[in-house]
Amino acid sequence: MITQRQKDILDLIVDVFTKTHEPVGSKALQESIASSSATIRNDMAALEKLGLLEKAHTSSGRLPSQKGFRYFVEHSLNFDSLEERDVYQVVKAFDFEVFRLDDLLQKASELLSDLTGYTALILDVEPRRQRLTAFDIVKLSSHDALAVLTMDEASPISVQFAIPKNFLHSDLEMIVKIVRERFLNQSVLDIHYRLRTEIPQIIQKYFPITDNVVDLFEHIFDQIFKEKVFLAGKVKTLDFASLETYQFLDDPQTIALDIRQSLADDEMNKVQVADSQEKSLANLSLISQKFLIPYRGFGILTVIGPVEMDYRRAVSLITVVSKVLALKLGDFYRYLNSNHYEVN
Numbered sequence: 001m002i003t004q005r006q007k008d009i010l011d012l013i014v015d016v017f018t019k020t021h022e023p024v025g026s027k028a029l030q031e032s033i034a035s036s037s038a039t040i041r042n043d044m045a046a047l048e049k050l051g052l053l054e055k056a057h058t059s060s061g062r063l064p065s066q067k068g069f070r071y072f073v074e075h076s077l078n079f080d081s082l083e084e085r086d087v088y089q090v091v092k093a094f095d096f097e098v099f100r101l102d103d104l105l106q107k108a109s110e111l112l113s114d115l116t117g118y119t120a121l122i123l124d125v126e127p128r129r130q131r132l133t134a135f136d137i138v139k140l141s142s143h144d145a146l147a148v149l150t151m152d153e154a155s156p157i158s159v160q161f162a163i164p165k166n167f168l169h170s171d172l173e174m175i176v177k178i179v180r181e182r183f184l185n186q187s188v189l190d191i192h193y194r195l196r197t198e199i200p201q202i203i204q205k206y207f208p209i210t211d212n213v214v215d216l217f218e219h220i221f222d223q224i225f226k227e228k229v230f231l232a233g234k235v236k237t238l239d240f241a242s243l244e245t246y247q248f249l250d251d252p253q254t255i256a257l258d259i260r261q262s263l264a265d266d267e268m269n270k271v272q273v274a275d276s277q278e279k280s281l282a283n284l285s286l287i288s289q290k291f292l293i294p295y296r297g298f299g300i301l302t303v304i305g306p307v308e309m310d311y312r313r314a315v316s317l318i319t320v321v322s323k324v325l326a327l328k329l330g331d332f333y334r335y336l337n338s339n340h341y342e343v344n
Helices: 004-020 037-049 066-076 084-093 101-116 169-182 188-206 211-225 234-240 243-248 252-262 311-336
Strands: 053-055 062-064 119-123 132-139 144-151 155-162 229-232 269-273 284-293 297-306
Touching: 004 037, 004 062, 004 066, 004 311, 037 053, 037 062, 062 066, 066 269, 066 311, 084 101, 084 311, 101 119, 101 229, 101 297, 101 311, 119 234, 119 252, 132 169, 144 211, 155 211, 169 188, 169 211, 188 211, 229 252, 234 243, 234 297, 252 284, 252 297, 269 311, 284 311, 297 311
Parallel strands: none
Antiparallel strands: 053 062, 119 229, 119 297, 132 144, 144 155, 269 284, 284 297
16 A cells, blocks of 8 residues: 555656656656655655566666556546547547448547557447348349348448359349348347358258358358457557567457457446456557447447556547547437438
8 A cells, every 4th residue: 555645656757757758756756746855765765665666777767667557547547537638639530521330430540549649449339239120132233232231220231242143033032031030120149049040941941952042141141240340550559569469450350359358348448557368468558448329339449559658648538539429429320310321
């Protein structure tokens, strides 16, 4: 347990170091800490003994350790604290017309990456929590067609496929009929189960050759089981992480799984300081914040950066972006529900 003065000293050292990236000496703290330089040095030595500070080799100053950053995050970081300049920047940056949900989420991740200087990503609503609300097949030519799956009212997925050589137009109509009868308004988890239990038996009833039909069902519905991840600032990881981390970001499904496992269902936000179970992220900090996607559930905003990041600024930015994004999404869905349709 540390004293209040020691906590104030640690907080101040973290604030100064994350902005200057230079070791902090006792004299630099005297204006903010109402104690003598000797008393501050004693408290800094005590914090060093506790493993919260580290002594710099090139000066008499101290810098926060990983443990010190973690203590600061747990005891001093406030997600409700917003910087006015961040509100202005984010609101101004979101002043554009939205035609597709994906474009809005990608824009938000790019904005967060640009403002923080780190890697940012956004996860759409978790696939297993979504439902199929509409389905149709549009024939593009005699050889190919487009399956359109609508998830939770306004999240369409388009899947182009080659029409099997032995197929008649009535066969495509039968697929639409089966899907609407068996899958409509069902959760992704239920659809996954039915694809492997009911559908093979139903296909045998209506199609003389079943192998290509089973494969076609698998192809059409494959995308709904995958996370939608909107990544920005991948190249920025090369400034603060290893090539292994950079390459790991090519696997969005694993990234999404790691982020979701770190956040409990009842947690709205979380900061991990060198605490990820994933080896490629183990020495980095991740700040995650849930945001509301109207009518559908919650998405997740995440910033990936170095342990010595400016936590107060990063949290302010991710909080402002999440709030403004939720408002923008509210406008977007109100527009869709007023008899307009999303451009795909």
